[in-house]
Amino acid sequence: MAALSESISSLGNYQGSMSKNIIDMTLSEREAYYQTCASKVKEHLFSIGQPIVYEKNGRIVAEYADGKTEIIH
Numbered sequence: 001m002a003a004l005s006e007s008i009s010s011l012g013n014y015q016g017s018m019s020k021n022i023i024d025m026t027l028s029e030r031e032a033y034y035q036t037c038a039s040k041v042k043e044h045l046f047s048i049g050q051p052i053v054y055e056k057n058g059r060i061v062a063e064y065a066d067g068k069t070e071i072i073h
Contacts, residue, residue, distance in 0.1 A: 022030060045052055046065035053062050060073040
């Protein structure tokens with residue numbers, strides 16, 4: 001599995017570095033890497049009180065940390 005090392009800067013932002021170039025990863029390593037990235041983005045947004053916003057069935061949806069979803073457009 002691809003390793004992603006991270007550190008938190010003095011501003012609280014994540015700064016990661018990949019141990020393997022994405023071009024050299026196998027399909028399963030890339031899938032695991034993308035899943036890790038998505039989880040970290042979700043975790044960060046929820047930690048600062050922001051929802052995840054995405055498109056579903058032609059609608060723009062906001063999903064909050066408490067599980068509530070709201071159609072915003």
